[in-house]
Amino acid sequence: MPKAAVSSEAEKSKLIGNDLFARGKYSAAIEAYTEARLCSPKWEVPLVNRALCYKKQGKWDKVAEDCVAALQLGSELPKAEYMLGLSFLERGDYKSAETHLQKALDLARNKGATMLDDIWKELARAKYALWTA
Structure with a gap:
């Protein structure tokens, strides 16, 4: 808006x-x-x-x-995608977490957001959880 x-x-x-x-x-x-x-x-x-x-x-x-x-x-809100991804990660839906965290990463890159490191960290955590599930 x-x-x-x-x-x-x-x-x-x-x-x-x-x-x-x-x-x-x-x-x-x-x-x-x-x-x-x-x-x-x-x-x-x-x-x-x-x-x-x-x-x-x-x-x-x-x-x-x-x-x-x-x-x-x-x-297109990287912070909303990031937190949505975190919510899925914390509730054990690793595939949805990966999807939203990847979208957050893509949006943050395009906007030059300062939260890239946080997104990378949580995306890696989601991918690891998927791999070990």
């Missing part, structure tokens, strides 16, 4: 969520990101940020739910 189409209330809630996340208050950050999502339902950023909070809490089903919703908005 173009930045101009995001409501000021949504942006404010996202910033509050970011501050809460930085302080380790993940449940409160989830509430702030949920508020941002309600204000701008077609904005994928609050979904990805909320998924990151769920990741910190180990709630892998919720991570997957938010990442799928973000990706359905039509965006």
Whole structure:
């Protein structure tokens, strides 16, 4: 979603969520990101940020739910693909993990993302799990 189409209330809630996340208050950050999502339902950023909070809490089903919703908005989001891949990896679906982590790697390369090392590491873990399964 173009930045101009995001409501000021949504942006404010996202910033509050970011501050809460930085302080380790993940449940409160989830509430702030949920508020941002309600204000701008077609904005994928609050979904990805909320998924990151769920990741910190180990709630892998919720991570997957938010990442799928973000990706359905039509965006190519390496971070969402990465966390979706992690959610599959943590839940033992190694083939789906490999698929989404590879997509995250491809997207991150194209966008010059800083998370390439993390993606490589988790992709290797997924491939190893597939190989040893």
